[in-house]
Every structure is written in structure tokens, then in C-alpha cells.
Amino acid sequence: MTTDHAIIPSPQETGQMPGFVTVEVMGKKYRVPEGITVIQALWYTGHEMIRGIGCLGGTCGACGMVYRMPGRFELLNGLGCQTTVRDGMWFSMVANYPAAQAQYRVSDLTNAKEQLFELYPESARCVNCNACNRVCPQGIDVRSSIWYAVFGDFQKVADLTMSCNMCGLCITRCVADMPPNLIGLYARRAQGALYAPQAEELGRRIADVAEGRFRDELDQLLTLDPAELKARAAALSR
């Protein structure tokens, strides 16, 4: 298998040499083509990796990483599959952070908004340091989501955290030692299972199916000859 799909088309194919930048991978310097992602740079420099790669599309949160840029004092975070290399960048992948995950079954929750404080007592300890917001690669207002959870506005939590990919970078930074993403997920699930409105049309459709309302027509489609089936399908207006 060629590697071009994942790294970059080779200069032979494009007829032009890419520019290069120097990066420091876990303390060693390498020259890599500009414009590629951190994960692609790891492949380019020969690192065999299993952990730290999932979707390669910014949605699974497997690839949290930490980096510094020359001349800047801050420790920066990002997703390895979404962050392009820059000259002088120093990076390494973030190890698995064990998080204290509460045990619960949403269907057994009787008063989810109160039970939050039994399952995640630390949720009330936010000191507004804003570290979570600064670190979140999805741009989520994590801090507010924690306060909405604490005040019982789970719908607001759900609205704020839809794009959370559970990368866990907020856990690595929270000075109150809480797992903000897991607290958000708890609130989301409780909102969906316990507080969301009944979907009445869905309920009616389930009842119709149970009564066998579509059975005869579907059974007929099972045996229809292909030409008739085509005609039936074509008759549906677009």
C-alpha cells in the first residue's frame, strides 16, 4: 500500500517540492513538509502509532496533544488530526487520563438534577478559572455548561456541548479536578431521556406498526416482480 493517501502526494506526482518546517517531536528535531497535521508528521517521521488515532476527522477525540511555540510561554493543546505543524513547534501526544466516571443508569434516575451532586459532587467546585474553555479544541463554553448543570438547566448544557468529542483535554486542566465533559454528558443524557418532550408522532407511528398497519402492503412488496417494484418506486413524487 502506498502512503500517499495519508501523508502527501510525492513530489514526483506534483512536480513541485513542498516547503519544510522543523518540529520537535517528544524532544527530537525533525524536518517535515509544511501544511501537514501533527499525526501526519508523526507518520512522516516514522512513528508507528496505534494509540492517539481514531477518526482522523476531528470527531472522536482520540488525538489530544500538547505543544509549545517558540517565544511563547503558554502550554497549548489541540487535536493531533486537526492541528497543522508550524516551524519550531514542540509537541507530544497526550496520554490517557484516567477519569473518575460515575456509575449510573439513566432509566433508574429519579431526580437527575439533584443526583448530579451525589454522582459528581465535584461539579459544585468550579472556581471559574476558565482553563477548560481555553483548552477545548471544539470551542465549547465548558465553564458555563458546568454552571448550567449545577443550576439544573440541562437543556442549556445540551445546547452548549453538542460538539464535545470527549477528548478529555478539559479534564487535564480543570483545577477543581472534575471531568467537565462527563458531567456534561450526564446532563445531556438525563435531558434526552427524562426531560425532553414526548415525540407524539413517533409514538403514533410505533402504535401503527404494532397494529400491523403496514404489514400487508410491505408483504406485498416482498414478492412483487422487479418491473412492478420499479413502477411503484418511480411513482413516488420527489
Place this chain on the structure above:
Amino acid sequence: MATDSLTESRERVDASRAARKGQTVALFPPAEKEVLLQKYHPDYKAEAYRALRIGPNAGQKTVHEVADLLEGDSPVAQADLKSVPDYTTDLLIIGGGGAGCTAALTARAAGVKVLLATKLRLGDSNTVMAEGGMQVAVKPGDSPVRHFLDTIKGGHFANDRELLKVLVEEGPSATQWLLSLGVLFDRDDDGNLRVRSGGATSTPRLLTCKDYTGLELMRVLKDALINEDVQVVEFAPAVELLSDGAGRCTGAILKNLDNNRFMTVHAKAVIVATGGSGRLHIQGFPTSNHFGATGDALPIAYRLGAELAFIDTFQYHPTGAIYPEPMAGLLVTEAIRAAGAQLVNRLGERFVNETDTRDVVAAAIIRECVEGRGVITPSGRRGVWLDAPLVDLVNGEGTLDTRFPNMRKLFSRYDIDIRAESVLIHPTLHYQNGGVKIGVNGDSTVAGLFVAGEASGGLHGRNRLMGNSLLDIIVFGRRAGQAAAAYAASTTQGPATLDHVAHFRDALRQAGITAPSASPRLIPDYVRREEATTRS
């Protein structure tokens, strides 16, 4: 950043936008559609295919990449099989994506002991990446019958109709199950589930969680699973199934990727839910799939004698990003075309009805590129424009922000604002239409072996309709979980041997297949080798 010709071409797209806005392009009439597909769709490229020489599907054709897996050799030797197993369970589930988690939750609820082994982390999957939505006939004006007809039309009338009937009838109750776990689908103001239109359906039917539908499903399923009494083993892909020597599946061999040691699992029943195969890069295509999508179900089930179905057809999603380079292959959801984004060639002209079936739209894009009306990126990829700004023009400002926040974010990481700029796309390898042949309970042709999700074949015929796969993994994940639990409860653990592998090796030899490569592949090899460095 963009080269001159890219900029010029994009300006032509901007210039023709107003004129294109109200314009309709007719759907391909059936006869012309066949001609187009034959000429440009990768599924019709004869030299990409060969006939299988051994196994249950011998004589049938598939692409070389899949044939290599099916005619490959097992990575395990007799000595790797331990007489004292590392794990013993009622039910082993292989694969921790949407189908695997759903099956595990269902089987656990049915009372059996469940072990789930997966290749990467739990939930690292194609499921988590799904953006567009899940098709369920919930609206009063819609019906399961209509869903059936739309699907079979999309599938070239080849779908297994029994499976399809189950899908459309059980869709609503599967949705209810997801709601009860806490999945937050988008709602109408009156509290009902909101539906959106997808390509190639006769009525809007997509349930969505913005453009994070798969992420929301996976997040919830995973959280639900780790709160149940199910043992999960991560970074431990299955590399071989075990059999009782008489054709029944009795366990598997896993490979611990942290220390490269093999582990033996004894199980009364096994569900394979390992998903698709985009990372095989069939015919050299880039892919939208996750890192672990290497089609592992196919060789391990095949060696045990399971029949496969529709393994000659793959879905090339019309719109994979090709620029900027790090995004190559990444999916741009079809829902954006349903919302009005048009496909436009280098000259600023439309060339296909954007809501036609995926295979037709993909073939039409390839035609534009082959006939010189495509755009070439600085790194040499070819494609056409997707006019995203049109979405806000048609539906009102803010539509891209509220309905496609993920796509907005992904492109903005490269300073591309899709509210103002068209983006470059080309078909990307997206979905394995076929797989291990199953019946309505996820049962394969091998006793004790069940298959669910993208790894299975039959439901989608020759072309999966958008949004049917998420429904597939829930409906058939639940069915397989139920049936495999019942099967496990009604049987005793049989001997767990590699006899079938020995037979398969004999068959390879007899067919004259020498030096087969090892399969399953597990992980795509993207690591740049030293010789490649000196070469360039």
C-alpha cells in the same frame, strides 16, 4: 494560499451563482444513468476486479484489495491457541462501534455474560463520524412503505427485501430506544422529531443531531455500555475466529496491540460488528472512514465458511474534501446538497442534479474531471466545486452556522469560511455496501456466528441510501444482540479449534495461491519508510 487557477475558477463559481440559484438540472433518465455508471463509476471498472479462487464465494468477483484479504493467510499458528483461554464468556462481541455497542447492551439486558473486544478505543469507529442523519419514517405524511420503496430504488432493486422490511418497520421503535438512552435528536417546536431531506429520497426523513448525529449516538451508546456489567477490552482486535471443527463458531483469537500477544476467547456465540473497509483504499481512493476500517470481518468470517454478499460494490461518497491537503478524503455531508449547495465544474457550470443517488452524482463528478472540466489542486488532486455559500442564500443567513457547525469548524481550521467560499471535492471511498450475508436476526451462514452493521451485507443492495446505515446498526444491532444471546443461552461451549484455518490453508495451496499476504490487515500502513525518504 490557493494557486491562480484555483482562484480564477472560484471566481467563475461566484460569478455564476446568481444565475444558478433558481436553476434545476433534470435527474438522469434510467438509460443514460446506466451509461454514465458503466463509463465512470469505479464499481464498473473491469480491471479493478478479479474472481475469487477459493471459499464460499469462489467464482464471484470482487476488487483486488478485498480479494487479497479473502485469499490471505491467517496471522496465527496452532501454537498461538491456548488450551486455557484468557477469557470465557457467553457472548463475544467483536467491534465497539454503533452496532457492537447496541448488540452488547441488548444482549446484556437479555441476561447473558458479554465480552466486547475492539480494535482501538471503545467508540473509535465510523459511527462517531456520521454527520448527515438517520432515516426513520416518523412523519404522518411518510410511511415505512415509502421508506422501503426509496431504499430499494437507491439500492438498484437488489436489496434483501426481508431485511429491508425489518429495517423500515422497526425503525420507529429503535428510535424510541435511543431516546430512552438519552439521545438528543433535533426537534420541531411542537416537540416532535424534526426531519430533514437527504439525497435520493421522496420525502424528508432524516433525524439529525445537527451535523453531529453519529457523535451523539456513539457518545450515548458508549456511556450506556460502560455503565453496564459488560467487560470491554480495548486495543484488542480479533484476528481469527475459532470453531468446533464441525462448522460452528466457538470463540476468537484477539491480538493485544500493546504487547502484540495473542489472547484466546471461548464464547458460545460471537457477533462480528467490525464495520467497513475504507482504509483499504480500494482503487486508490482516499477515504472518509476512521483509522480502523480495514474490513477485518470479511477474511475471518470467510475462513470459517461464512458466505458474503454484494462484495463487489462500494459506495464512493460524491463529496470528499480534496483541499486543503490534510483534509483529503474527509466527508462533506450530503445534507448540505439537500440544503441547496450545488456542484459546479471548473467553468462555473452545473452538471448533475445534486439530489440524484450517490453513485450517479459520484460518476458525474468523475466524468467532469476525466473530461477536463475539473479543478486541480496544488498537490495534484482533481475535483469540482461545492457551492456552500448558496445554502445561506437559499435558506437565509445563519443556516450554515446552525445546521452545519461541524463542517464550518473543520474548514475554518484552515481559514476557509464556507459561508463565503466554495470548497473543492471529489468522490471518496465511503461505505462497504456488502459484507457477510445475514438473515433477519443477524445470523450468518455459520452457526453461532452473527454479524451486524456495515460488516454485514444484503440490506443495502448495491447502493446504500444515505441515513440508512445508522438505522441499520441500531435495528440489526439489537436483533443480533437478542438472537445471539438466545443462542448462547441455549447451547454449551463447544471445542474451540483452528481446524477451519488448517482447511483453509489446504485450500489456498490447492488453488496454487502461494505467498498470500496476512489478513486481516488491522491498521493501514501510513508510516513513511526510510527508502521513501531517500527516494524523494
